[in-house]
Amino acid sequence: EDQVTQSPEALRLQEGESSSLNCSYTVSGLRGLFWYRQDPGKGPEFLFTLYSAGEEKEKERLKATLTKKESFLHITAPKPEDSATYLCAVLGGSQGNLIFGKGTKLSVKP
Amino acid sequence: DVKVTQSSRYLVKRTGEKVFLECVQDMDHENMFWYRQDPGLGLRLIYFSYDVKMKEKGDIPEGYSVSREKKERFSLILESASTNQTSMYLCASSPPDRVYNEQFFGPGTRLTVL
Numbered sequence: 001e002d003q004v005t006q007s008p009e010a011l012r013l014q015e016g017e018s019s020s021l022n023c024s025y026t027v028s029g030l031r032g033l034f035w036y037r038q039d040p041g042k043g044p045e046f047l048f049t050l051y052s053a054g055e056e057k058e059k060e061r062l063k064a065t066l067t068k069k070e071s072f073l074h075i076t077a078p079k080p081e082d083s084a085t086y087l088c089a090v091l092g093g094s095q096g097n098l099i100f101g102k103g104t105k106l107s108v109k110p
Numbered sequence: 111d112v113k114v115t116q117s118s119r120y121l122v123k124r125t126g127e128k129v130f131l132e133c134v135q136d137m138d139h140e141n142m143f144w145y146r147q148d149p150g151l152g153l154r155l156i157y158f159s160y161d162v163k164m165k166e167k168g169d170i171p172e173g174y175s176v177s178r179e180k181k182e183r184f185s186l187i188l189e190s191a192s193t194n195q196t197s198m199y200l201c202a203s204s205p206p207d208r209v210y211n212e213q214f215f216g217p218g219t220r221l222t223v224l
Contacts, residue, residue: 034213043114043200043215044153087153097168098213100153 002027006088006101013108016077021104023088024070033071035064036087038103044087078108113137114216116201122222129188131219133201140206142184143213144176146197153200159184191223
């Protein structure tokens with residue numbers, strides 16, 4: 001069964017304390033892995049798409065990487081405004097629909 | 111900027127009522143999607159559409175139907191609302207040559223069924 005698992009469920013950081021969020025997946029024939037950011041009461045906002053193992057993408061303090069079994073979202077020197085829920089989704093598998101993980105809720109304290 | 115709007119931010123309905131959730135996008139996207147988001151379950155795809163008058167079932171279509179009469183508008187219909195349909199409903203759209211790439215989401219409708 002196609003599955004996406006994100007860890008940890010919640011992460012609390014001090015401002016400036018770098019860390020990583022994990023997204024592990026089991027799908028047949030990965031066609032893309034997506035990272036989104038979601039603020040409370042709002043819809044998800046697209047961040048990155050990764051297509052193949054070894055690929056990396058960066059945006060400000062965020063860097064996403066992809067291996068054959070997982071993706072990491074690295075957050076360097078986070079600020080309070082980075083506080084949000086980060087969602088991972090994969091496209092692949094037998095049905096071809098996007099499969100979302102349950103998200104990691106990140107809190108960054110000043 | 112792509113804009114996806116949803117007709118209501120909050121909605122309260124009674125069991126058995128027929129409920130319409132409307133979604134409009136202004137970027138001429140072919141693809142549109144309806145998801146529901148529940149704590150502990152994440153985002154789940156209800157229905158999607160590749161073009162006007164076309165629709166495909168997602169992972170959890172039971173109890174829902176959709177309508178796409180115009181390219182910019184995608185409606186989700188709850189024929190007879192039930193309490194287990196209380197949820198956050200999210201609409202999304204994406205351009206045609208990248209079916210699931212960069213889906214743009216609306217702000218969501220929080221539906222409560224009493």
